[in-house]
Amino acid sequence: MTMTYHQPRSREEAAALLAADPSARILAGGTDLIVQMRSGRVAPGAVIDIKRISAMQAVQGHDEGFTIGAAMPCTGLKQSQHLAAAWPGVVEAANLIGSVQVRNRATMAGNLCNASPAADAVPALIAAGATALVVGPQGERLVPVEEIPAAPGKTTLSAGEFIAELRLPPRSVGGGDAYLRATPRTEMDIAIVGVGVSLVIGADGVCIAARVALGAVAPTAILVPEAGAALVGTRVDDTALDVMEAAARAACRPIGDKRGSAEYRTHMAGVLARRATIIALSRAKGEQA
């Protein structure tokens, strides 16, 4: 079967094209889709390139936070200084993916829709409380990022639905975030564990909100409410960090393979959760950008 290539100029046009062919696929950066097409894993009847829709390649900052178009490449996120200042953990996570060549094309929305449990951007987005604007035949809906991945390579999106944008809340006063990952190699590698942390410190130095999310230690990236709860109401001291670390490890259900045993991944989830929390804390206190 031959494939057709489309460059819609509006979100509505993209949605109509997607609805018209169940095998159609959205093309943003192509760093997953084109690999899958070339390996024969997917054979779309139509490829719908959303990069000619101008809002899809923009970052907009406003009172309600940030809107990131689904085709915004990872390196482009760094050009938005407001975004990088508000959510450094998210921007750093997106810029750990692949190489410069890959990040010049790859997008966070694509990272999310590819639904790899090891996707670097996803735990950072979950920790930040990001939502995805899902567009489809039934209209639009806002979905928390943690509800998008369903299983390795599978999302909760219905037929004809796609992510048009990601939304991040404004950075809270006293807020900070961070993302850390462990990889067997230094660069160009896939996480064996990734941890995103976002927290808010009140004027009295007490943590008033915290979200901890883990990647690569379960079939999907996961929010760990118990780990966040362990920090809330504390000054994020060693005792609180110990409880948080244990909660992060308790949530792990990793595979073990030659890249990292289940025990190692679980151990490192706690180690990195602690380190990421300390970075997020120093950012919240304005000690570190």
Next chain:
Amino acid sequence: MSRMAISTTVNGDPAEFLCDPSETLLDALRSSLGLTGAKEGCGSGDCGACTVMLDGQMVCSCLVLAAEAEGRTIATIEGVAEGSVLHPVQDKFLEFGALQCGFCTPGFIVAAKALLERNPDPDESEIRYWLAGNLCRCTGYDKIVRAVQAAAAQMRQEGATA
């Protein structure tokens, strides 16, 4: 579906070609435009041998559809030298022996040039991170890093005296 007619700018000149909707930019460059400098190593974005500049951003041309290039500006290894005058990065790759089989070299040179245009004085770790998406199975990378450092020094000097 019939083949698509694509108009682009390649290395400063207008270039038109026909492609299948599923054809990659790499295949179009090599097969339709005869620009065989960019190579296909892995076909999955891991090796960087197919690195080209697309609207000023370095990308793996094996992971770009040729049809995406409509109206875009592409720069390949073939446009790096000015006539018979090699770019300093090319010059230093030769001088330092930063290649053996040469398969990865076009990608490395396009990527290294892109780095030096952004950062004229990168340290070794910046060079190694920037070039992490380019694999070389011959040199062990050390000579490549030295060549890029030497090219950077030469370009800074030329910039200072220009």
